[in-house]
Amino acid sequence: MFDNDAKIIQRMAPMLQRVLIADPHTANARLLGELIRTTVRCQVWAAPSTDKALKLAGSIEPDIIFVEMSAEGLEGAAFTRKLRRGALSCRQAPVIMMTSQATAATILAARDAGVHEFLRKPFTVKDLLRRLEAVTLRPRDWIEAVDYVGPDRRRFNSGDYSGPLKRRADTRPTPDSARTSQALKIVRSAIAAVGKDPVQALRALQTQGMELQKAGVKASDMKLTDAAIAFNRYLADVERTGGFDAAELERRAAPLLAYLPRDDSAVAA
Numbered sequence: 001m002f003d004n005d006a007k008i009i010q011r012m013a014p015m016l017q018r019v020l021i022a023d024p025h026t027a028n029a030r031l032l033g034e035l036i037r038t039t040v041r042c043q044v045w046a047a048p049s050t051d052k053a054l055k056l057a058g059s060i061e062p063d064i065i066f067v068e069m070s071a072e073g074l075e076g077a078a079f080t081r082k083l084r085r086g087a088l089s090c091r092q093a094p095v096i097m098m099t100s101q102a103t104a105a106t107i108l109a110a111r112d113a114g115v116h117e118f119l120r121k122p123f124t125v126k127d128l129l130r131r132l133e134a135v136t137l138r139p140r141d142w143i144e145a146v147d148y149v150g151p152d153r154r155r156f157n158s159g160d161y162s163g164p165l166k167r168r169a170d171t172r173p174t175p176d177s178a179r180t181s182q183a184l185k186i187v188r189s190a191i192a193a194v195g196k197d198p199v200q201a202l203r204a205l206q207t208q209g210m211e212l213q214k215a216g217v218k219a220s221d222m223k224l225t226d227a228a229i230a231f232n233r234y235l236a237d238v239e240r241t242g243g244f245d246a247a248e249l250e251r252r253a254a255p256l257l258a259y260l261p262r263d264d265s266a267v268a269a
Contacts, residue, residue, distance in 0.1 A: 008133060013040045015136040020062035021046045022053035022079060023098070024071045032066060032098075035128065049073040054082060061090045064135065066119075069099035069106060077113035084114040084149040085200060092142055094135035094151075098123075114150025116140070141179070144207035145186045146193040146200050180215045183208040184260040187253055194244050202244075206235050212256060227255035 019042050023029040026046070033044035045060055047053035050073065057065065065083075069076040076097045083091055094116040099106060102120040110118050117131040140151040190204040209232040216225030234252045238244055 008137070009039060009129070012132055012136045013042075015063055016040045016132065017042050018060055018062045018064075019044045020053065020057055020060065020065045022048075022050070022065065022067040022074060022076075024048040024068070024073050028068075035125065039125070039129065039132075050075065050079045050082070053079060054086070054088070057083065057090050057093075058088050061088075062093055064132075065090075065093055065095045067095060067097055067115075069097050069101070069110065076115070077109055080110075080113040080115055080150075091149075096131050096135065111153055112148070114148070116151050142207075143182075143186075144204050146190050146197055146204050149200070176215060176218065180212065181260070183211040183215070184257060187212075188257060188260065191249055191253055194246065194249065198244060202235065202239060206232070206239075209235055209256075224256075224259060231256055 016036070019033070019036055021029045021032055021044065023032070023046065026048070029046040033046065036042060036044060043060075045056055045062070047056045053065075053067070053074070067076040067079055068074055076099075080095050080097070083093075083095070085091075095114065096117045096119050097110045097115045098119045098121055100121045102118065107118050116135045119127060119131050143150060143152055186204055186208045190201045190208070194201045209228055213225060213228035213232060216222070216228055231252055234248075238249075
């Protein structure tokens with residue numbers, strides 16, 4: 001139905017102006033680029049390796065990235081993890097992974113690396129448009145944790161996989177209470193990870209601090225809002241001074257973590 005729906009394509013177009021294709025096979029990259037350009041007016045760049053793709057991504061700031069799952073000089077999951085955990089401004093750009101080996105294991109590996117969508121080759125124009133619509137018009141929540149960085153895996157929905165990920169809840173928006181609970185769990189896990197990964201721990205804490213502040217405002221919970229504001233100010237000081245004090249961090253986080261149920265021992269994200 002997408003082939004004839006010009007309105008959907010028109011809505012997607014502003015979010016597809018700069019396209020990066022990471023694929024060592026020049027002919028495949030060229031064909032995909034031509035196919036995308038027949039759909040929307042855009043600029044397309046190609047890179048044959050992980051290092052060159054990351055360097056190019058830093059200079060062009062792509063709106064969307066296509067990456068081959070596995071080929072000489074390029075491993076799609078590793079590329080995606082480096083992108084997500086790096087400092088590039090495009091680190092949250094949608095990533096669509098391509099492969100001819102679409103097994104349950106490879107799809108789950110792509111999901112856990114932070115990929116948005118999975119595209120099995122050979123694919124049709126309709127297949128491509130379905131993935132483009134998903135990443136542009138049905139965006140997923142962004143998860144900034146320590147062990148995982150990427151789109152919400154609970155709403156992952158590959159068109160090539162009909163297994164347990166296809167629960168009805170996988171495509172529903174996350175309820176406010178669940179978002180707050182998840183943010184608190186990530187705060188707890190990030191505190192525990194400060195010693196081994198301080199950079200990502202700080203990034204996760206800052207993201208969840210803002211999420212909790214918004215949750216407090218939305219719920220008209222002034223206690224939660226004030227605790228989140230104070231915590232965010234503390235994190236700003238940490239970023240400026242460049243170091244954590246573990247005891248102080250736990251003290252500052254305590255008013256927020258008091259909102260986490262005592263019997264909730266699940267691991268975040």
